[in-house]
Each structure stands twice: as C-alpha cells, then as structure tokens.
Amino acid sequence: QVQLVESGGGLVQAGGSLRLSCDASGRSISTYTMGWFRQPPGKEREFVSTITRVGQVTDYADSVKGRFTTSRDNAKNTVYLQMNNLKPEDTAVYYCAAKNSAGISRLAIYYATWGQGTQVTVSS
Numbered sequence: 001q002v003q004l005v006e007s008g009g010g011l012v013q014a015g016g017s018l019r020l021s022c023d024a025s026g027r028s029i030s031t032y033t034m035g036w037f038r039q040p041p042g043k044e045r046e047f048v049s050t051i052t053r054v055g056q057v058t059d060y061a062d063s064v065k066g067r068f069t070t071s072r073d074n075a076k077n078t079v080y081l082q083m084n085n086l087k088p089e090d091t092a093v094y095y096c097a098a099k100n101s102a103g104i105s106r107l108a109i110y111y112a113t114w115g116q117g118t119q120v121t122v123s124s
Contacts, residue, residue, distance in 0.1 A: 002027040002113055004096050009118030012086055016122070020081040022096030022115060030054070030074040033099040035111050036081045038092035038120075047106040048094070049081065059104050064090075086122045093117040 008020040022034070036048040049060045049070040058070055069082040079096055097111035105111075 002029060002032065002098050004098060004113060004115035006094060006096050006115045006118040009094060009120045011121045011123065014087055014122055014124050016086050017082070017084045018086065018120060020083065020094055020096075020118060020120075022079040022081075024077045024079075024098070028074065029072065029077050029079065029098065031100075032113075033102065033104055034070075034072060034079045035097045035099060035105075035108075036070060036079075036094060037097060037108055037111075038090075038094045039117075040089070040092040045095070045108055047108070050099075050104045050106065051079065052104055053102070057104055059106065061106075083120070086120075088122045088124045091120060091122050093119050 002024050003026045005023050035050040039045040051058045051070045067085045072079045095117045096115045098113040099111045
C-alpha cells in the first residue's frame with residue numbers, strides 16, 4: 001500500500017504561485033494514476049487534476065485549466081501541482097490521491113489512497 005504526504009501549501013497573495021508536492025512511500029507510484037483534489041472551506045471535495053502513470057495524459061478542472069500544471073517524477077516517487085495566478089477562490093485544503101486502475105478519472109471514489117492534505121490560502 002502506498003502512503004502519500006503533501007507539502008508546499010501556505011499563504012500567498014492573489015496572482016502568486018505555489019508548487020505542491022506529493023511524496024509517496026511504501027510502493028512505487030509508477031503503477032498509479034495520480035490525482036489532485038481540493039476542499040474549499042464549507043464545501044465538498046472537488047477534482048483539480050489527474051495524470052496517468054507515466055504522465056502522457058493529464059486532465060484539469062475548468063476552474064484551474066491554464067493556471068495549474070500537474071507533473072510527476074516516478075524516479076523520485078513524487079507528484080507535483082504547480083499553481084500559478086492563484087485566486088482567492090483557490091483557497092482550500094489540497095489532497096493528492098492514488099488510483100489503482102488504469103486511466104484518468106475526475107471522480108474521487110476511484111482513488112483508493114489519500115494524503116492528509118495541505119492548506120493553501122490565497123489572500124485578495
């Protein structure tokens with residue numbers, strides 16, 4: 001079973017950038033599609049992005065498309081989320097997650113393993 005730990009969150013002004021990392025242990029992430037989700041205050045968890053096992057396919061929520069980029073380094077067992085031009089509505093706890101089966105999905109139910117989350121706060 002893979003374990004996931006997110007880092008890189010923090011407080012940033014609108015228009016700024018952050019890069020989140022998701023470090024995996026216990027098993028290579030090369031067998032997993034990886035996803036990023038977020039939970040804004042008082043709202044349900046929502047899909048942000050996903051990337052296939054070797055990074056050949058990515059998908060993004062419309063709200064972050066063109067601003068966020070997900071990537072992975074399987075040799076380092078790490079997945080990244082580069083977030084640019086951040087907006088106050090991006091404020092949320094960000095989670096990375098691992099999906100056992102092949103192919104991408106926007107549905108959290110298909111991701112079996114989750115990290116503990118990292119807080120991102122964007123001030124206006």
